[in-house]
Amino acid sequence: MSHTLGIRQAQKQKTRQALLDAALGLLEGQSLSSLGLREVTRAVGVAPTAFYRHFRSIADLGVALVEEALGSLHPMIRTTVTAADSSDERIARAIELIAGHVDAYPAHVRFIARERHGGVQSVREAIRDQLARFAEEVSAELAKDRAAEGWSEEDLLMLAHLYVDQMLITASLFLEALDGTGEDRERIAQVATRQMRLISIGRQHWLD
Amino acid sequence: MSHTLGIRQAQKQKTRQALLDAALGLLEGQSLSSLGLREVTRAVGVAPTAFYRHFRSIADLGVALVEEALGSLHPMIRTTVTAADSSDERIARAIELIAGHVDAYPAHVRFIARERHGGVQSVREAIRDQLARFAEEVSAELAKDRAAEGWSEEDLLMLAHLYVDQMLITASLFLEALDGTGEDRERIAQVATRQMRLISIGRQHWLD
DNA sequence: AAATCCAGAGAACAGTTGTTAACTGGATGA
DNA sequence: TCATCCAGTTAACAACTGTTCTCTGGATTT
Structure with missing residues (x-):
């Protein structure tokens, strides 16, 4: 067709x-x-x-940019969360993926971080909707894992939002360090990894 | 004097x-x-x-606004983290404090959320510095707790950053719901509480 | 081949912007 | 009391903004 x-x-x-x-x-x-x-x-x-x-209008162009920056990211998110290795490996892969994406599309990442709370309402809404979709998709993937037994849908979604927000924060930090040394980026990766790990630990003991 | x-x-x-x-x-x-x-x-x-x-310049005024919005917040942060009741009560108090602050100073909160990644470099830097100070103060308070035994300073700081970022995200959500119903705000408070609780659980099992 | 379409150009509009220079007049300090 | 200071005013500047209307010429359709 x-x-x-x-x-x-x-x-x-x-x-x-x-x-x-x-x-x-x-x-x-x-x-x-x-x-x-x-x-x-x-x-x-x-x-x-x-x-x-x-x-x-410019606002209209902004909404189109949101679609361009986030629209193609959904499959990537899905496969990342799905990868069913050990928890630590999954985290390492996610961080790597974020760093790579920031390297490849710095302007898109900057745009999203900046306009998520920016001064143009329609653009804020477009970003909010896309991020909510991400959270729902992550939540759906998490539900497939056997570690999600006993979790309410509500709690899965709250965890998914935590992950999505954490990813954005990490991306924004990598962005700031784009002109920095490789050492800077390594430190960011290490801190982000540990934060993800802490969240992961909280997840494992959630039902205790 | x-x-x-x-x-x-x-x-x-x-x-x-x-x-x-x-x-x-x-x-x-x-x-x-x-x-x-x-x-x-x-x-x-x-x-x-x-x-x-x-x-x-306007950028200069922006930096002054950062000081006005965040400068007076340090003592409040300290006492909130310090309050040595049960973990759940501390979380509830923190969320309440955030909600109250957003109600009392919505424009300041909006300004910080918006300009943290905004288009003016000097303002971004001023906000980054203030948030880093918050994280260091939170980290110092955490270190006093006996639950911090065995934690490296590095890990305390990474946890403190997680808390600070989480607070900002929560504040931003309360802000969006300012014109919403009390029910909306209640849902936000519940989700934020559970996210904090999950982080808190991760913290308790960090050294396992 | 002729009629239609439509992405882009051109000119003009009333308003807006940041910045400069020279000034005024009330508070300040000798 | 008198000279100095300085927060705020006035006027003017070149440059910029979004939006309107009219026009053009190549692609498209009939």
Whole structure:
């Protein structure tokens, strides 16, 4: 059912993506609520009015960026939580995955961390919804584990939120250390690992 | 050694505080990096140029706001962690304290949550430093507890950071629910309580 | 081949912004 | 009392903003 786009639609998507990319770049030094429409079009090299062919407003573009930054992350989350080795290995793998993702997509990570509590309501809501989906997916994966016997759905979800928030905090720390030494990153990884381990221990003794 | 300020200095401080208050109010609907100097002075009712008598820039004002929002919180943190009742009671008291603080100073809490990862570097750094101080103080309090026997300083600090981050997340959730029903806030309190309890359990079994 | 569509350009709009310089007038200290 | 100080004012600046309307020319459809 795949349909090759006409040259017009293809060109449109190209411009749209250029706008998203330019915005993401400009957002490394400011927040979405101060990003100007003209600023973005100038960076791309199109007329300011062209912006309206793709987005109703900057807030609208922000929501699209949320989808771009988090939408493709769901399968990754699932498989990470699923990996059924020892608890310590799973934690190590998760931390590695976070560090790798921050290395590969620093601007996306920065955008999410910044705008999660940022000044644009619709974007905050979009991020909140995506993170809630993550938590639900993590919770569903946790439920499959035999270690989840006796856990209420409510408690599984509360643990899943704890994991998701912890991942975001860790990602944000890795981000700050992007220009730092490898040693800095190693320390962050070690602290994050131990925090995850402590949570994991709490999980194991939850039903005592 | 208290010296009553001259009327000139008193008036100056009054204007300065008015600028801070107005900025905090305006920041409920936007981020610091989009806050305009003229916007602030207009809200106060003074000339734009008067701003420079008090702050070098909006970023500078932001740093002052960080001090105002977090500076007075250190003693409160200390006494909360110290309270040496049962673990569950301590947790309940901490959650109550957070909820109360959010109710009393919603704009300050919002500012910190928003600008912690916001678009202004000097403000991010100021918040990071204050939170690091919190973590160190919490860590020092934890060390006094006999439950901390056998813990390395490193691990105490990692636990303290976990607590501090968890408090901020909880505060941010209470903030979102400020216009919600009492039921909403009750659910948040319950989830936060259980997360704290899980961490507390992990702490008790850390040395196993 | 002709008619339609539509992404992007261009020009103009009223408002806004940060920053400068020179000033005023009441509080301050000699 | 008189000279100094300095928080706040006034006016002006070039530069920027979001949004509107009109137009163009190549892709698309008939």
